[in-house]
């Protein structure tokens with residue numbers, strides 16, 4: 001043994017403020033490794049644009065490591081832990097360092113890695129590089145995790161110790177001997193994807209030093225007006241840091257410290273707008289923290305509602321609706337524009353994410369996990385924890401989520417977020433000539449106006465696939481059914497005729513539609529150079545980038561942009577999909593389109609057996625362990641792998657929250673106090 005260390009890179013693709021790398025360098029010679037094992041992610045095989053990002057991020061990391069004296073060894077694997085073992089054996093390394101991740105799959109895998117490698121005599125140390133505070137550090141006075149964002153964030157801001165200051169990159173790295181550990185060539189894209197991917201580079205620059213530049217540009221530019229401008233859906237007013245943050249190209253602690261430094265200086269100058277912008281931006285960062293916090297404390301939150309009664313909600317299982325939503329063919333211009341932008345660019349502003357997801361779960365009443373999975377497949381910043389938090393929040397399955405009976409009207413939202421219709425015109429060229437008065441509700445436009453604009457409803461642009469009034473009625477009925485079933489279920493438990501656990505342990509998530517499951521059906525890749533191109537979603541084959549994303553420095557005018565989108569975007573959106581759903585003209589607000597099959601409600605009969613779709617079955621997950629809970633506050637190097645420590649109470653009565661960002665209205669709470677009983681996750685571990 002030469003005592004060298006392996007530094008295992010995952011979603012911490014940077015050399016600056018990387019505690020695992022810093023520890024490796026301190027310990028002596030280092031071998032840096034990245035293992036590509038996407039099959040381990042189950043359903044959550046990374047989408048095309050996310051793989052594109054990763055490819056470039058790894059290239060930049062490798063180049064930075066080379067300039068410091070070593071390189072990045074890349075390995076293709078179907079089992080990261082076995083690969084680590086092989087690497088450790090072939091290099092004679094005796095230590096492994098890595099940074100924590102908090103998504104459920106990583107928690108399980110990292111725990112296993114630690115157990116297996118320790119049993120082989122390897123010293124394993126892990127660190128916090130992804131969060132301001134470790135999830136187990138942020139607890140209430142009883143030592144319990146918080147269950148609302150507001151209480152969580154208040155606690156973060158009043159912690160007795162500040163987040164650690166970021167570390168500088170190492171001056172140089174002594175490389176371990178990699179001669180017996182050659183890299184595998186990793187292939188992240190196939191020929192059919194290369195052309196579309198090339199266009200992404202016009203708008204985005206992956207890699208840690210580019211992330212650093214993006215952060216500096218934002219902090220010295222749009223940050224000062226973030227509070228006022230962040231909701232403007234069609235301009236570069238936010239940081240665009242999310243994909244950088246997802247891959248750990250920039251340290252969240254660096255973001256925090258830079259913003260705080262600005263805040264102090266603006267506060268000293270009496271710049272209250274700047275000061276407030278920093279608060280609001282840090283709150284956004286807080287939401288990202290919270291997403292990891294939720295995932296750590298409730299590791300099933302990407303597949304099960306956190307509020308137990310939601311398991312009785314009769315979701316509409318209709319692949320036709322789902323397809324129309326994906327294609328941007330719902331008949332609601334703002335929703336359709338958003339979905340076409342997502343399809344074409346891999347990006348959506350937060351406001352538009354809210355609009356399209358809210359429409360998905362409340363108007364179409366499709367299962368939220370389908371939407372979450374589609375976002376996962378298509379977003380550049382696809383991030384399981386943030387994605388799950390976003391969808392659960394919009395659906396109303398969180399204690400402080402939106403009211404479950406709230407339904408937003410895309411017509412009104414259109415005039416709120418896109419008052420002049422420019423965003424719709426950019427992404428829906430078929431409506432480009434429609435006057436602003438009708439742009440968000442073309443179905444009400446007089447025939448003469450439609451004709452003059454070249455719009456033929458039901459032909460070149462669909463009529464609404466579901467009327468809002470009909471959706472309201474249907475939602476009301478669905479909620480009534482949900483509460484009835486919930487009451488019956490509770491009564492059965494109380495009468496002893498049902499032994500139910502009273503939580504989502506008995507909830508089998510609705511299966512993904514076939515085309516969303518394709519990625520999981522991949523056979524383990526035998527040939528590293530082969531990506532299975534036959535199994536991709538047909539309607540996601542050739543996205544291209546248009547211009548909304550050009551950054552401040554190379555931003556195009558809206559007329560340039562319009563030309564782009566007409567040329568690039570429209571041709572690529574399949575025109576023939578779902579034709580039977582959109583051809584028949586129906587009066588608005590009349591329910592589902594005639595001719596489409598009646599939507600099917602899911603079978604909500606609770607199932608006794610938990611059908612857990614990722615590899616938890618065979619792994620005993622520890623309850624809160626000394627390791628995870630004994631970590632001292634402020635210690636960056638925890639030396640432990642975060643261990644899933646399910647909370648022990650049902651947290652029934654503390655969810656009244658009126659925070660504007662996350663929090664249901666009080667009337668809803670009063671009507672349905674039981675709506676705030678959180679799933680008892682401890683049970684899940686027992687049945688899982």
Ligand SMILES: Cc1cc2nc3c(=O)[nH]c(=O)nc-3n(C[C@H](O)[C@H](O)[C@H](O)COP(=O)(O)OP(=O)(O)OC[C@H]3O[C@@H](n4cnc5c(N)ncnc54)[C@H](O)[C@@H]3O)c2cc1C
Pocket residue numbers: 230238239240241242243245246284285286287288289291348349350351353354357375376379381382383384386387388389390391394
């Ligand atoms: C249904 C839905 C799904 C979402 N899916 C994702 C996802 O897969 N990946 C993702 O990174 N974000 C997701 N978000 C959150 C948010 O939309 C994006 O983080 C944000 O739009 C990214 O743009 P930005 O970097 O310019 O954000 P800024 O406004 O500049 O915010 C700075 C950073 O704060 C974090 N942040 C901001 N808002 C949120 C939020 N609501 N939840 C979690 N983190 C937040 C992000 O890391 C972001 O980069 C989702 C939101 C919704 C409503």
